[in-house]
Amino acid sequence: MSAPTTQGTDPWWLHGVVYQVYVRSFADSDGDGVGDLPGITSRLPYLRNLGVDALWITPFYASPQADHGYDVSNYYDVDPLFGQLSDADDLLARAHELGLRVIVDLVPNHTSSEHPWFQAALAAGPGSAERERYLFRPGRIGPDGVEGPPNNWISRFEGPAWTRVPADVNEPGEWYLHLFDTSQPDLDWHHPDVPAEFERILRFWLDRGVDGIRIDVAHGLFKAPGLPDQQLAPGESADPGESLITQRPSHTPMWNQPEVHEVYRHWHQLLAAYDGDRMAIAEAWVRDPEDIADFVRPDELQQAFNFHWLAAPWSAEAFRAVIEQTLSVVPAPTWVLGNHDVVRPVTRYGGGDLGLARWRAALLTMLALPGSAYIHQGEELGLPQVDVPPHLRQDPRANVPGRGGRDGCRVPMPWSGSKPPYGFGPGDGQPWLPQPEEWTDLSVEAQTGVADSTLEWVRRVLAVRREVLAGFGGTDPQLEVEGTPTELVIRRGRLVCHLNTADTSIGAERLRALLADGEVLLCSGDRPGDADTATWILHD
Known part of the structure; x- marks a missing residue:
């Protein structure tokens, strides 16, 4: 191992x-x-x-x-x-x-709305120490005279990022902040x-x-x-x-x-x-x-x-x-x-x-x-x-x-x-x-065991990466990045990674120059330089 x-x-x-x-x-x-x-x-x-x-x-x-x-x-x-x-x-x-x-x-x-802290906050009511661990606030009266959320923040899930706690005759319903689901009240990290x-x-x-x-x-x-x-x-x-x-x-x-x-x-x-x-x-x-x-x-x-x-x-x-x-x-x-x-x-x-x-x-x-x-x-x-x-x-x-x-x-x-x-x-x-x-x-x-399967290819890639990193020893060689709108070349010492994002292969002369004095370690496609293909080349 x-x-x-x-x-x-x-x-x-x-x-x-x-x-x-x-x-x-x-x-x-x-x-x-x-x-x-x-x-x-x-x-x-x-x-x-x-x-x-x-x-x-x-x-x-x-x-x-x-x-x-x-x-x-x-x-x-x-x-x-x-x-x-x-x-x-x-x-x-x-x-x-x-x-x-x-x-x-x-x-x-945030916590769940079923977390003991939040349940205690709901039971304790406005102004309580229990509510200070979350972001409870009174609502804001709009131009139409109707009370709405304390601000205009929107939840990552849907609608306003505020939900109102049901009110009763003795308690105006406060609102609590939830940037995600209503069941995920945000904590107040100032507390x-x-x-x-x-x-x-x-x-x-x-x-x-x-x-x-x-x-x-x-x-x-x-x-x-x-x-x-x-x-x-x-x-x-x-x-x-x-x-x-x-x-x-x-x-x-x-x-x-x-x-x-x-x-x-x-x-x-x-x-x-x-x-x-x-x-x-x-x-x-x-x-x-x-x-x-x-x-x-x-x-x-x-x-x-x-x-x-x-x-x-x-x-x-x-x-x-x-x-x-x-x-x-x-x-x-x-x-x-x-x-x-x-x-x-x-x-x-x-x-x-x-x-x-x-x-x-x-x-x-x-x-x-x-x-x-x-x-x-x-x-x-x-x-x-x-x-x-x-x-x-x-x-x-x-x-x-x-x-x-x-x-x-x-x-x-x-x-x-x-x-x-x-x-x-x-x-x-x-x-x-x-x-x-x-x-x-x-x-x-x-x-598993199928030579050209994606799984076996990933296993091979990770194994080669491990070997390449081991070859660097205690230092990482200087990185150089260059390219064109459709080609990316990454150089880390002797290792070169070439990526072609075009829908056509690179030219034969360009490919010869890329592979000169180098060994192809890995290729994501059928041949280096093909369309939508990346290649690792190790140079002497």
Whole structure:
């Protein structure tokens, strides 16, 4: 068994490949159609053999599951749907036996409306100490004399970001803030109870052996003082839409406030007190790479997701711009092409054989870059986005006009067999989200041992990447990035990655020059230089 990817004495996360496990959809151990922690544990050898260094697991804490675990009612226990606390301990122990690190999801921006704190706040009423842990406010009287929400903020799910608590004869109904679902009230991080509680939560899981935390909505903990209206340009909507990347920080009093950085400086010190290079990564949808860099300063978090890479169109020129902008300011970059909130890249890049070819090329290009990479479960199988029938959708955003929901990238993994549930669990029926009948050839079993399958290709890519990084020793060679609107060339010492995003092959003379005195290590398509193809070349 090979050791996780490292370069010299660098921490494991700096160059590692992390595999995202969406807990509901990875592996079901008890046949109820929903993935669980024992299911993940049983499949850890698959991840080790795939060649990743760590896994990030989405929330498995006690939750009403209104937002599939991102609405937490108890941060110190496992939801019975996913197992029990001892199952989390078993998973950590087995992962560490296999040389895998484990990152768990932390949700600090909001709790479930069923969390004891929020239930106490509702019972205590206006002006109570219990309500000060959340953002309760009186309404605002509009020009028509009718009371409305305290400001114009819009939920990421649907409608105003405020819900009114029912009033009675003795109590005017206050409103509470929820930037996401109504069942996810935002915490007030100015209240001392909140940071103190999350320090206890962090220590609880670090003491159990987790290697890192992924911080959900890391840019959203604090809101601008006074909770002012969002100032909009003429014709601009307050609706945040699908991506916060397009929003200007000056227009978003609910996002990316400077106080978050003091929290993460404290968490940096907390993590540093534990052995084993513990780490934290921010989910921060911010406009510019400079904003990403703010989260990964030397005394703050170790990483932040680089969603600009994910959001780039299929274009060598666009990829080059993201690479240059990111590397100019971010000291420990991450690269990601998909996750449980966005359309799967095979579909996003055009679908079918075209989308698969482009995804393979994008992945090979991404893995040539310095830094770490995150892979969403099922990407290694080439899974496309699924059009889940409307009556079977379960995402709380599924029926919001213009959003479409996120169920299509969350359909459970196909492991084996010729029909659903494809070995996902011991049952015979469809799992919690239905798997397509045409996934037979995409399962792990169907692709294992097949030389030209996507799965075996990804295994080979990760193995070669490990060897290349080992060849760098304790230092990373200087990076050079160049290209044209349709060609991207990345040089890291002897390694050259060439990407062609055009719909035609490069010319013969250009290809000869590219391959001169070099060995082709990997190619995402049939031949180097073909349309929608990336190639790794090692020069003498």
